[in-house]
Amino acid sequence: MHMNPLNNLNFSGGPGALPESVLLQTQQSIMEVPEVGLSVLGISHRSDWFAAVVAELEANMRKLLGLTDNYHVLFMQGGATQQFSMIPMTLLRGKTSPAEYLHTGYWSGKALAEARREGEIRVLWSGESGGFHRLPENEELAFSPTAPYFHYISNETVEGLQFHRVLGRDDVPRVCDMSSDFLSQPCEAERYSLIYAHAQKNIGPAGVTVVLVRDELLKDAPTDLPGFLDYRSQIQAHSIFNTPPVFAIYVVLLITRWLLNDIGGLSRMAEINRDKARLLYSALDGSNGFYRGRAETKDRSLMNVTFNLPNPEIEKRFLAEAQTAGFSGLAGHRSTGGIRASIYNGLTLQAVEQLVGFMEDFERKRTR
Missing domain, CATH: 3.40.640.10 (Type I PLP-dependent aspartate aminotransferase-like (Major domain))
Known part of the structure; x- marks a missing residue:
């Protein structure tokens, strides 16, 4: 039985991705x-x-x-x-x-x-x-x-x-x-x-x-x-x-x-979730303000990473290119706009690595 690999890139705020197994x-x-x-x-x-x-x-x-x-x-x-x-x-x-x-x-x-x-x-x-x-x-x-x-x-x-x-x-x-x-x-x-x-x-x-x-x-x-x-x-x-x-x-x-x-219990699940969040927030913090996190650093969610880009037009382009590249569900909630990457339990570390790679490429093309 073959599963659609795009499910692995589902960053939706809910319903969230489920583990492939x-x-x-x-x-x-x-x-x-x-x-x-x-x-x-x-x-x-x-x-x-x-x-x-x-x-x-x-x-x-x-x-x-x-x-x-x-x-x-x-x-x-x-x-x-x-x-x-x-x-x-x-x-x-x-x-x-x-x-x-x-x-x-x-x-x-x-x-x-x-x-x-x-x-x-x-x-x-x-x-x-x-x-x-x-x-x-x-x-x-x-x-x-x-x-x-x-x-x-x-x-x-x-x-x-x-x-x-x-x-x-x-x-x-x-x-x-x-x-x-x-x-x-x-x-x-x-x-x-x-x-x-x-x-x-x-x-x-x-x-x-x-x-x-x-x-x-x-x-x-x-x-x-x-x-x-x-x-x-x-x-x-x-x-x-x-x-x-x-x-x-x-x-x-x-x-x-x-x-x-x-997984081996909730302590191990927490380690995996912290690794995913650390990777994604590092991409925000290392972007020289291109990606701008919405939440104060000490209150950042390990589940929902919310951020903005320099202007709404660039955000629109980001979402369109992300969708074409296979990343689903990245639009922020209708009440806030912007971008939201939800990294729930079922989303893998590899998926976050792929998203970070896309974000770095997108930034590079617009800041070089």
Whole structure:
């Protein structure tokens, strides 16, 4: 079975590239899952096979992240967007103290609007007036001990910003959207009360969202939530409350096997991701201002490298020539423009080396 090599040069912000070995297994499973004899697209979510998939995937997540038994591992639908609503419905409704949020980019801004539907929130810090080029320092954040929870996004995909530390108070529940850096590196999961991440960056195709939730967080949750939007219903049903995205969940299982068996765990994955990011940022920093990184150096994302060229016309030419050369998905988000190279888990170091070679050639032709 021959895979299209252009997939290896997919720098899209999402859906991101999947490892070639996983794509090959996925291709096979669409025709026939060997142990079942049916296409994965036609296997019942009530089958013993799928129950075993969910059980193994949960176990793999626990192993990769070192989760203790008081965490539930859920595979839900609705993307991170549904979590923007479910979290305040569960944790903010009826509370007298405001929940605390950070506004560090495009996606954290989306979360604010949904939270305000359920109760009062306090935006501890916003980078909007500065164009979202940096993240807050610790001394800029005054956390309240009475907040029902504190919410932030670990990696802002659009702006190319990433926190390289855990934020918040240990006595206030931490809630974190890790959609674009989940399983890209080790994570102090036990310091969070709830972590959520949709799949289509590092861990699979769109359609499934991983939610890790600490058991104690749900003890005072409202009792009148719709069943589908109640974490306790989803826990009781082992993520099969209704028809789940069987295919997407199966691909996430293949990704966790790849991380455990082929890569060797999250520490090794982090090393590979740091090498990719170092190579690409070195190309920016060594270009004498031809390539201009958007994010402050200390806050640079290891997942999404955002930059500009001297003017929009040159950016347009860069994107056109990159596309012709086989590099896909390099256009910046519609809200920011510019260039964005997303270097998620599935994208190889060799792909980044090829992109850097292209960038050096492009620069040379315009500056000699």
